[in-house]
Amino acid sequence: MTSKLNDNGIFEGSRMILPEHREAYVSHMQELNRREKPILDEQEWQLIGQALMESYQERVSVTLTIFDPFDDTSMRGVVESIDQQRKEIKFVRGEEDYSFISFKNIVAASI
Structure with a gap:
């Protein structure tokens, strides 16, 4: 018999993320892709x-x-x-x- 703590048991399947945390994560990932302006000669x-x-x-x-x-x-x-x-x-x-x-x-x- 599988444990309820792993293998998609009750606790594993009931995880959720708050919308505020998701927005913060998405904005953080976007900031990682930010580029610097090239210097033109x-x-x-x-x-x-x-x-x-x-x-x-x-x-x-x-x-x-x-x-x-x-x-x-x-x-x-x-x-x-x-x-x-x-x-x-x-x-x-x-x-x-x-x-x-x-x-x-x-x-x-x-x-």
Whole structure:
């Protein structure tokens, strides 16, 4: 005869986890996957700047890679305006779909 303490007995099958503990565990596991922002050299910044200026001046579509601590995001669209004081661009992806993207979050740009 099997014991009630192991082999899926009464106590083994009645284990449960509190929702607060599960949320804490899931957030802890996500934090383990957090990445550091890559440091870009001067040449990479120049390539990004050239792609942004070309998109702004000639209204051509550009693909931006935006840094995220867990997974980078790629966006395709046209640079509508460049704000040097606020250090961000207005990036248009469709007729009415636009967003403001900070220079410090851009890690790659290509035409």
